[in-house]
Amino acid sequence: EVQMVESGGGLVQPGGSLRLSCAASGFTFSIYEMNWVRLAPGKGLEWVSSISSSGSIIYYADSVKGRFTISRDNAKKSLYLQMNNLRAEDTAVYYCANLAYCSTTGCYDYWGQGTLVTVSS
Amino acid sequence: SYELTQPPSVSVSPGQTARITCSGDELPKKYAYWYQQKSGQAPVLVLYEDSKRPSGIPERFSGSTSGTMATLTITGAQVEDEADYYCYSTDSSGNHRVFGRGTKLTVL
Numbered sequence: 162e163v164q165m166v167e168s169g170g171g172l173v174q175p176g177g178s179l180r181l182s183c184a185a186s187g188f189t190f191s192i193y194e195m196n197w198v199r200l201a202p203g204k205g206l207e208w209v210s211s212i213s214s215s216g217s218i219i220y221y222a223d224s225v226k227g228r229f230t231i232s233r234d235n236a237k238k239s240l241y242l243q244m245n246n247l248r249a250e251d252t253a254v255y256y257c258a259n260l261a262y263c264s265t266t267g268c269y270d271y272w273g274q275g276t277l278v279t280v281s282s
Numbered sequence: 283s284y285e286l287t288q289p290p291s292v293s294v295s296p297g298q299t300a301r302i303t304c305s306g307d308e309l310p311k312k313y314a315y316w317y318q319q320k321s322g323q324a325p326v327l328v329l330y331e332d333s334k335r336p337s338g339i340p341e342r343f344s345g346s347t348s349g350t351m352a353t354l355t356i357t358g359a360q361v362e363d364e365a366d367y368y369c370y371s372t373d374s375s376g377n378h379r380v381f382g383r384g385t386k387l388t389v390l
Contacts, residue, residue, distance in 0.1 A: 204383075
């Protein structure tokens with residue numbers, strides 16, 4: 162059974178830091194590009210960052226560039242998001258997801274259940 | 283930055299056809315994907331590569347594209363289809379992923 166479990170969310174003051182983790186199981190984690198996606202209260206889904214299967218290619222949304230760092234450990238089947246200099250507008254549920262890896266054999270789309278990050282004083 | 287434009291809301295009665303549109307300049311060249319998200323749950327992929335249904339997605343969900351617009355159609359919408367629907371694609375470089383702002387579908 163495919164599972165992705167996020168952890169590390171919580172309440173943090175503006176300007177603070179958090180490190181999110183996502184533990185994957187039940188699929189070959191190392192072959193998939195992985196992403197962080199967030200859902201802010203009253204808003205829509207927002208792509209945050211992506212990392213290639215090897216970890217060598219990384220992209221960020223403009224809203225988090227320079228503050229967030231994505232990384233992965235394929236041996237541990239884990240994805241990470243280091244979030245620094247947090248702002249109130251970063252308050253959201255953060256999901257790890259592979260975002261539709263599609264091939265001739267089908268389309269594989271895996272999401273965790275999310276972890277809540279609240280930035281407030 | 284690249285944007286995908288969706289209507290904020292669509293409302294239909296049970297059994298009617300619901301159509302949700304997504305407009306983006308790169309859609310003629312980039313695939314559109316559609317996600318369904320119900321309150322408190324993770325998103326679920328309902329269409330990929332413009333019009334393909336993942337296994338387990340009911341046949342009433344279909345997709346099409348025309349020029350810069352992608353459309354998700356739910357033929358014979360059911361109460362359980364009430365959810366937020368998001369289109370998803372990539373920018374011209376393929377490097378940045380983009381979600382539309384979402385459409386709240388009401389079926390009642």
